[in-house]
Amino acid sequence: xxxxxxxxxxxxxxxxxxxxxxxxxxxxxxxxxxxxxxxxxxxxxxxxxxxxxxxxxxxxxxxxxxxxxxxxxxxxxxxxxxxxxxxxxxxxxxxxxxxxxxxxxxxxxxxxxxxxxxxxxxxxxxxxxxxxxxxxxxxxxxxx
Amino acid sequence: xxxxxxxxxxxxxxxxxxxxxxxxxxxxxxxxxxxxxxxxxxxxxxxxxxxxxxxxxxxxxxxxxxxxxxxxxxxxxxxxxxxxxxxxxxxxxxxxxxxxxxxxxxxxxxxxxxxxxx
Numbered sequence: 001x002x003x004x005x006x007x008x009x010x011x012x013x014x015x016x017x018x019x020x021x022x023x024x025x026x027x028x029x030x031x032x033x034x035x036x037x038x039x040x041x042x043x044x045x046x047x048x049x050x051x052x053x054x055x056x057x058x059x060x061x062x063x064x065x066x067x068x069x070x071x072x073x074x075x076x077x078x079x080x081x082x083x084x085x086x087x088x089x090x091x092x093x094x095x096x097x098x099x100x101x102x103x104x105x106x107x108x109x110x111x112x113x114x115x116x117x118x119x120x121x122x123x124x125x126x127x128x129x130x131x132x133x134x135x136x137x138x139x140x141x142x143x144x
Numbered sequence: 145x146x147x148x149x150x151x152x153x154x155x156x157x158x159x160x161x162x163x164x165x166x167x168x169x170x171x172x173x174x175x176x177x178x179x180x181x182x183x184x185x186x187x188x189x190x191x192x193x194x195x196x197x198x199x200x201x202x203x204x205x206x207x208x209x210x211x212x213x214x215x216x217x218x219x220x221x222x223x224x225x226x227x228x229x230x231x232x233x234x235x236x237x238x239x240x241x242x243x244x245x246x247x248x249x250x251x252x253x254x255x256x257x258x259x260x261x262x
Contacts, residue, residue: 010247012254030245
């Protein structure tokens with residue numbers, strides 16, 4: 001089981017961050033990892049609803065991610081499945097992973113906690129190897 | 145460019161999930177070769193307990209054991225960890241750039257909303 005957690009403090013209220021994350025209009029403004037355009041954005045942010053986003057990167061490659069909303073708490077929390085329909089990481093294939101985003105109001109705006117994890121399957125994850133956390137720091141200490 | 149398979153990554157991360165095993169690896173990172181009995185000393189667990197942890201680390205390819213006379217010497221093999229780190233860094237860089245863009249967009253929207261409500 002492998003997961004990645006990132007935390008960001010954003011100078012905007014949670015409702016605005018939530019709209020940026022979950023509405024097609026919001027998604028078109030930031031989804032790609034570089035300044036390339038978002039070509040298509042569909043998002044039905046309710047439990048069981050789906051999203052589909054296609055974007056082009058500056059190197060000309062096109063990628064499309066799809067998924068389903070598993071948990072939606074307005075202004076606070078989004079849990080969704082994540083899968084590349086095409087493009088994406090070449091060695092990741094069409095493996096399904098999960099993305100969890102939590103928003104917390106702070107004085108200066110919103111603290112966003114983002115977690116990307118592979119979905120747990122019985123084959124790839126026995127209970128004692130799951131829930132692995134914060135290892136990036138630990139690994140870096142080992143290798144430094 | 146070496147490709148790291150999902151199975152190898154799962155074994156590496158599975159091995160690193162345990163505090164005792166991480167402590168063993170950290171020590172092997174500082175000292176070039178350590179005997180099994182030396183490695184076991186700081187832990188309040190039995191020698192067979194330590195051996196089990198060493199089995200997991202060896203299965204994951206993170207250590208090697210070599211017998212010299214009556215002593216078994218354990219050494220670090222860092223390649224799989226580099227693979228795991230590389231995978232994490234790639235994921236981190238992809239999501240990190242996207243979250244930066246999200247933050248910039250949301251902050252622009254906040255400024256607009258604050259101006260409107262003034």
